Amino acid sequence: MAKTLVEKIWDAHVVKREEGFPDILYIDTHLIHEVTSPQAFDGLRKRGIGLFRPKQTVATADHNVPTLNQHLPIKEELSRYQVDMLTKNCAEFGVELYGLGHPFQGIVHVIGPELGITLPGKTMVCGDSHTSTHGAFGAIAFGIGTSQVEQVFATQCLQQSKPKTMKIEVNGELRKGVGAKDIILYIISKISAAGGTGYFVEFAGSAIRSLSMEARMTVCNMSIEMGARGGLIAPDETTFEYVKGRKFAPAGEEWDKALAYWKTLYSDEDAKFDAVLTYDAADIAPMITYGTNPGMGIGIADHIPATAAQPETEQASYKKALDYMGFADDESLLGKPVDYVFIGSCTNSRIEDLRAVAEFVKGKQKADNVEVWIVPGSKQVEAQAIAEGLDKVFEASGFQLREPGCSACLGMNEDKIPAGKYCVSTSNRNFEGRQGPNARTMLASPLTAAAAAVTGKITDVRELLEA
């Protein structure tokens, strides 16, 4: 029977299927971090058991870590305690930890791929909704809660009902100044922050195929922002090329076996999806959000949709969002002053993101009214950026290259956007208070963020590229 890619990988991981029960799904790799794991380790202690397969779990510290002076103890007491607790738990339970100071430390969704831990055909979970990032390799990867973290610790399995499948095709060529972040913000603006709920999404089409691995990660990363359990892309030569030679990737004879298997990982031509959506890449402009969920996005030259144009039951929530942002119906965002620019997060903190920003800002200066934070996704990204001299470019432009971590994406560590301030952010969520109490977030691509950094206001990056 013809199968979708999701079905192929899922079915290869079912330990037990029984009518009326969720499947018992085998999990190849479990990634953990300091925030969503302590209660799960505690649960094991209460049960008097250890990890069933400790070698299949990898840990890092990312959410709570400062992005300046990482060699010093963490100043904030509770953050320090949580990070220390991870260290203690990993030692006690025999889990490999790439903690602060380790050359592999970084955002959990950045280090998995760069270390070759993320591989096509795997099942991967993490107590973090952006685990969907790993789907870019053709893996089934999704975020779980802490009770499920404990279940994977205890059994290397999860009880999961098989999700519905959706295919989203983006065909054609992207226009100048438009990238992966714009693609995914565009799709979410079309189908809403809930439009993918209950589905696993396969991204396909020529525009997706033409993306680099890092760009594919940006797309899959935000699958959860349309409510989808996960997103994935069938592996191809681009994938194999990226994976080959990475630290934990198969090598030698194992590589040949892997490749033979991975080449079977695609949706069969006549496989049935529960839903199919198709978009034209040429319709996508640089995107920006104006509201308080990632579905509230527009092309940067468009105007904010009117409240009256929303479904009646949604108008109150819509108005509340615009009020929070300090925006009004039908306004254009172009020219609006910006206070902060944050380039980082598991969505856009990889070396290609930093290269794109550096290339754009080289020889330009940041505007006086803006503070710019560039936060690499991992120690390896940071080292690479320095090796390429990107740090010098940033410094000359007045941008600050900080140390790796989740940083201002979620207002949990020291990097917060002050109340009422506007931040153009390459992260993934513009929820109220996400970057700090009453902070106002506008999600955009690294290029659009860089354009705001040099002009001090919301700017259509295409105009600067053409100049």
Add this chain to the structure above:
Amino acid sequence: MKKFETLSSSVVPLSIENIDTDQIIPARFLKATTREGFGENLFRDWRYNGDNTPKADFVLNDPTYSGKILVAGKNFGCGSSREHAAWAIQDAGFDVVISSFFADIFKGNALNNGLLPIQVSDEFLAAIFAQVAKDPKATLTVNLEEQTVTIEATGAQESFEINPYKKSCLINGYDDIDFVRSQTDLIEEFEKNKVFKFY
């Protein structure tokens, strides 16, 4: 996990759509390493001013409303996978959340903690809000065995869906992890026969 059977209670109405987990429990309050105590920061930034004084117009600060059932607008619990959101709601005294749509991860987290998420139609949700507007003490009855929710004053009733396995876990207070651990032989068998052994 405590057992769930039926519940009759007044409700706390929160007629806002797309309530995300950062509103339910902001990230800066996720630093605890135990499951307890998150309730005091439930809806923190809607509930308190910057100086920690309560915002009088927020429902949780309004003595008019109380009860063990939280009723919220569409797409409740979207955003992060933080189970702290379910813990916070439970810790604040709620046993049930009713909405016309739930985000997947939140729904799973709630069920794993014995917090019952009930998805009703848009119309029924509107009827609940209307009844509570009329009488803030309006009672709803949730019957998990029958899978029904009833507005007592009007007798209006709607059935809701729940995975039969999760239902039996809630009713009997079963633990998922014990269940899967009892299948260890099958798991080891699976490992021996993996499609691709390298993983």
